[in-house]
Amino acid sequence: MDRVLHPPLVDSTACLCRVDTGLKTVAGVSRYVPGTKLCLRPDIKPSIHPTRNKPARGDRSSNQSPLLPGLPDDLAIACLIRVQRAEHRKLRLVCKRWHHLLASNFFYSLRKNFGIAEEWIYVVKRDRDGKISWHAFDPVYQVWQPLPPVPKEYSGALGFGCAVLSGCHLYMFGGRDPLKGSMRRVIFYNARTNKWNRAPDMLRRRQFFGTCVINNCLYVAGGESEGVHQCLRSAEVYDPNKNRWSFISDMSTGMVPFIGVVYEGKWFLKGLGSHRQVLSEVYQPEADSWYPVYDGMVSGWRNPSTSLNGQLYALDCKDGCKLRVYDEATDSWSKHIDSKMHLGKSRAMEAAALVPLNGKLCIIRNNMSISLVDVSKFEDLKGSSAEHLWETIAGKGQFKTLVTNLWSSLAGRNRLKSHIVHCQVLQA
Template sequence: MERRKQPPLVESSACLCRVDASLKSVAGAKKFVPGSKLCIQPSIKASIHPSKLKTARGDRSRSQSPLLPGLPDDLAIACLIRVPRAEHRKLRLVCKRWYRLLAGNYFYSLRKSLGIAEEWIYVIKRDRDGRISWDAFDPIYQLWHPLPPIPGEYSEALGFGCAVLSGCHLYLFGGKDPHKGSMRRVIFYSTRTNKWHRAPDMLRRRHFSGSCVINNCLYVAGGEGEGVHRFLRSAEVYDPNKNRWSFISDMSTAMVPFIGVVHAGKWFLKGLGSQQQVLSEVYVPETDNWYPAFHGMVSGWRNPSVCLNGQLYALDCKDGCRLRVYDGDADSWSKHIDSKMHLGSSRALEAAALIPLNGKLCIVRNNMSITVVNVGGNNSRGSEDQCWETIAGKGQLKTFVTNLWSNITGRNRLKSHIVHCQVLQA
């Protein structure tokens, strides 16, 4: 008997299926999203943090008041979707109908279709005692926002992976629990519900694995496991539309990746083998094949990197104030973008992540300072000095004090350091 295929957990395109049942605006709202259609989708899985929610039944349209007094619901929605994202937490507290509207796919799909969705930076960090915490940064208002705590199984975990699917779901997977060892567990945070949810477990227990997202599917490969053969060759992929994991071809050799990037539709990985030798491999999703990589792109690649608009960039110094650009024609990292204002070599100022943000490059450091680089503005003469902008920082005096204190007390005494950094849209 053929297994019934489940509809997608989250549809990236706009749909009208998650509108409050009492709204009369489904037909009218279609004019805001050309080509949108009704679809059948299950509700997002129950939150990890349980809450008591009463299921509404029957037709409530006659008894309920409109979303905004004096306005039809379609116009009310047109107003609410334009409220800045920083205020959405307050909107959810107004009434149950507003809460249901903001917790569904429809509201944020509409914002995305109209080009008013906002990107925030999410930083996961570990303190001196090994505890995990995280924060969200709003680049428009340049403010840090509180978030629901990370579930207990990841509060002290080591070597867990992190990736974003559908632009709004942040996944944590694998890792090593200090007491239970290597894990298969997968959880995800949704910007649409502001809660953590469970996802299907991985097929293998692994930590310190490599991961990437291609065509909105999550790929995980290598890492360490339990037992004699700790270094893993196996790889697997999670498809959110099918809501399940499946194995893909094994890597050529077992590896613990320490860096990876997707470029030209291929997944490049670089890591250490069982004999502590440096290995490089590339995966081609179309053919489901791995093969060793030895060319110039991999040989000169050693720092966090990201692909933006088809161009590959990498950090070229510890403080992230100089970038390297991969030249595909010469097969080398021969181009550079330099801010000409370096911060120092302390670990607090060390660049921990390079991520894309609103069409620009974003550098995040361990002291939570953030610099945005407009790589599209470094072509004209004289524009290179103006393309670097600090949107969250400690100031020049505090930077000087940080370097001085680091030299006095030693560079390893950090209050916290960044483990993962991602961009989520809502």
């Protein structure tokens, strides 16, 4: 039997060092330049693995060459942080100091604080054979970037959750392993180091559950568990600062959620109960309480959906070329943003995700085509057309016409080869 290779066990809060929130300039950079001081919170164990004895800090720094010849290190870093994210893999190959610098929290904290950090779209797909793969799209160069493989335990998993914490950590958790059944396992990918790591297991095994992030805490609720012939009511939360899971209040009724969104600080969930009835609940973190909800927002709610700048959006057609906006004043989905460029109803053109990206809404389809919508300008239209608000940034399959779709269906070639199961945005 093949030995399972697990990702390295490291503390999941290593990215949440004080540099992220306390550093505004490159002044005094020598405190954080690799080789002089590690950028880790002192109250966190940096690694569970034994390490070799290293020379004293003063011995290392005295023999180091500058990051860029002829420049002090603070000016060198001021230059390096402005290099496009797509080139960082090449920069790491220049020398050891550059490699350590570009794998540090300090480097990416500066990019974040100066507004230089770039957002990439990460797409998790399942192919025709049920295998999981994932891909990263760089909207600056508009190309797909290579990624390390998904860890073996999630290469064929079903019903697992996916969420982002701290802007740079993509978590995969729970789900069902085809051989071992329901899982409690939690792993995460660090966009700053381009590596997978382990995090504490969930408190309960579950699959096909709801998940969200509120105040940088990861919430999961409902779903199913092997051996339990009914929907789960239990819910739990992971706090990365404490690096542990805790139970929260149970849901009013167990359900398997098929749609969820955070809106106005509350977590809305809609799904199927034990008797296949449609249920909807909302969770308030401050009160740690659940209660049923049946208003116009829930009744007209469709998947995928997301919130941006206090507004709630949902796709209104299969190809995602028409957006609906929830109007709280009338408690209805009365506003529409239409591209007038519909792509057809094939499975390949079906919109699988709706996520915020650089202040705009991003629509990702199963054929990996991507559209951006500048919803910030929608209120200024006053009845005029919204077509100019739409932009195509990834066009694979985008120009397939309705006639071509029909011909492919008649020829039997329109069967979906793969489909998107999760989509997130990571910053680095």
